[in-house]
Amino acid sequence: MIEKIIGVAAYILLAPLVGGLLDGLDRKISARMQGRVGPPLLQPFYDVRKLFAKQIVGVINSSQAAMLYSYLLLMVFSGCIFFAGNDILMSVFVLSTASLFLYFTAVITGSPYNSIAASRELIQIMTYEPAVILACVGFYMASGTFNVSGIIHSDMVMITRLPGFFIAFVFILTIKMRKSPFDVSTSHHAHQELVKGVTTEMGARNLAIYTIAEWYEVVYLLGFVALFVINQQWWSFVLAAIVILAVYFLEILIDNSAARVKYGAMLKWTWAMTLLAAGVNLLILMLIR
């Protein structure tokens, strides 16, 4: 029980810090890749602080903000389920419910750019969901439980049994983390043909709320990545940290070296990848069981 409380508290308190730092790191590394100096590491925190100091800007009544707050809170809640060591599939389902609220936040405004981006966000959800669900299935097959605490208590390193699921998951991470070539609904950087996608109509404090929700999400997703590595051995935690940083770096590299694709291509590639990597891995697991 104590473990669960610590896990949840740590997630609620530390995730924004870690997420913000990673965001800063992202900007710094991206800048260096593009031959710029880049902002200070803590720039994301300065941005959010400044946004919080402003009044809320919206285009319709308060329901826009209500949807956004629901997005943030459900995101935190799904992370809590995960870091409390509970059912991973349930956590993923709540995560997709949270994502729907981001869609609602955007679509409720009736603003043209925002609505198009909202539809694209929905396509993104459809695109990555199979890989996430299959990853949960993979954990279940390898460890015999859907519980996160059960999964990390198994003897083996999951990735040795689930390499295909891992590849598929990292593939969809590009969508989830809003990195090029799959950042069709919005991007963390200013290079978007859709102005700013789902965040178009999020003004001032709303944008800050959104940013914090994204930080929570990134930490949750990286926690998911860590699950592929962590078991009870001390070295597995070190390994997990290395894997997380490597994956994060890989995403930045892809972001800076790939051109954005159309949503159709995103859908086809991702589903093909999910079927090939995760599907074949699933088949093998079922055969050797």
Added chain:
Amino acid sequence: MGVAIFLICFPLIVAPIMYLIRNDKVRGRVTYVCGAVITAAALCLTVRWCAGGMQVIKAYDPAEWIDHLILAGEIVLAVIVTILCFKYHRGIISLLAIVPTGMITYLELKGPALAEVNAIYVDHLSILMCLIVGIIGVLIVVYAVGYMEGYHEHHTEFVNRKNYFFMVLFLFLGAMFGFVLSSSLLWIDLFWEITSVCSFLLIGYTKTDEAITNSFRALWMNLLGGTALAVGIVYLAYRGGNVSLQYLISLGTAGRVIAIIPIALIAFAALTKAAQLPFSTWLMGAMVAPTPSSALLHSATMVKAGIYMLFRLAPAMPGTTTGMMVSLVGGFTFFMASIMAISQRDAKKVLALSTISNLGLMVACAGVGRPETIWAGIFLMLFHAVSKSLLFQDVGATENATGSRNIEDMHGLMYRLPRLAIFMFVGIAGMYLAPFGMLISKWSALKAAVDNNNIILVLFIAFGSATTGFYWTKWMGKLIAFSHRSGQKESDHMFPEEVLSLTVHAVLMIALCVLLPLISKAYVDPLLVEMFGTYTDVLSTSILIMLVVTICFVFAIPMLSMVYTRNLKMNMKLSYMSGINAGNNKRFIDAMGDKKKIWLVNYYFEDFIQADRMMRYSQIFAAAVLIIMICVVIGGVL
């Protein structure tokens, strides 16, 4: 078991009375009273069964004359179908009515002596079906009173045959009770055929060319299933000497060879009834019927008859070719129908395809045939019945109010017809969102599919969930999107009956969701024990706690957010339109300098999906699977 007999006979007796009452007001009153009586009887049966310790009740050794009555019913039905087929120049279809009736008649008159069968069989599953029919079915009939009033106000081009409409509805209710309460396959066959014919008559209600074409499509597909059922019964009677459904199941569970062919044929019949591929097109065509019949027959109850049959057969499914066939066809239908639903703009078509898709998931659960999958299937059935019936009625009422059932025309419905939009929102949320029951069932189905090494089903569920989420969510988004239409409120023209039915459905929906753990422990677990003889704790305590917490949070968070943000001070701005706003958020200035209204549409991927072509290919594939598998089953026995 007088109540059970009453439940079957009462609606059948009321039906001709309905036909005779020509006055709308009187008919409305009589409908309420009879509806209340049916619901009360269904509840009474449930209470008495509960008081008896929830034991299986087998009752009633039928007298000879009742068997003859059943046979006479079959023959009358065949005659009616034959006449209608010839009247509309589709004589060939009548063969599908004449041949099975001939076989059954021959069996009863000249066939081998059959063992005595308890005609009435009441257990957990039949009680569940009785409650669905007795509560949801009756609510739809009550809703129909108001709806048909509005329908004929709007559609003056159709002949007003309301008395006929209500007659068929009651006939259907009686047949449905008969179907789920009977144990003798001969009785089941009759009630099965009655539901098919009721569906046929209701689809053809408007008598337009399209309606007639579609009704005959529904007829031949359902009769084909009925033929398979009859062949199965005759086979069983000749080889086993007993036509009890329970006898067949016990043979099948024991792995006896004589059960294999009847089970495969009955499963095939159930697939046609549940509108699985390749037979899905009849349900699509059935949407031309007035909405209450779509809700009652083609979503909430009749199509569930197929599912009910498969659940009954489920213990005999695991590890058999039939089980594989059923789960494969179900999973395939689940996935394909959900993709096709993405490309539809017509709300009723979306509902039809999502019905097919959800039925597919239930069928797949039955095909796997393990306690966990049946657990999931039962909840899917329950939630689907309530939320789909709610959605159908709501779409019907919206169509009566706005004259359109195009989802694009529901843009900003929340601001125009808030009452209808909220009901619709609840219904859609119930169809797929966490923490409503559909999701927990999906969770359980996924787990069971993995446990049974059913890789194809796992993939179908993973991908099908994603596509299902897509078409529902974009519909929800349409409802709440800020309206680019004129802001004034419209009247929803709802009759009190409609409001009553919708409200009860919405309350039921939420109650079911909150009470899910309780229902699982008190009802579904015993049902599984009864069915499989073993107890499996599908919903472990940790999951249960998790679920309750999730339910509380997912309800509470948006509520609290609403309350919290209501009083926030906000700086209102125009929405971003690259600087070409024309004063407000509804217009922009086009290239010629004119003000233009904004028109926002969803993605439908019509080029990419091409529902008609996809349906045709899916049908070919599914038909091939069915034919091959049935050949394998039959060839394996012979």
